[in-house]
Amino acid sequence: MNLNELLTDIVDTQIDIETQGLCLNATNIQTGDVFIALQGQSSHGIDYVDQAIENGCVA
Structure with a gap:
């Protein structure tokens, strides 16, 4: 799923x-x-956050 789709009802973004x-x-x-x-x-x-990034999070 695209992050923009996940956030559609929360915030207007073009991520x-x-x-x-x-x-x-x-x-x-x-x-x-x-x-x-x-x-x-x-x-x-x-x-x-650093650990999450090391483990592969994208955002």
Whole structure:
């Protein structure tokens, strides 16, 4: 699925990136996934962005 299609009802964008899925856990990222960084009880997902990128996230 195209990232632009995923975001259609949320924001008006022209981002042309093919995605495979959505993921909240950087250790479970598969190539082509979009990493969603949320606040957790003890840390924030933004702390794991580098790991998500290393694991193949596209956005």
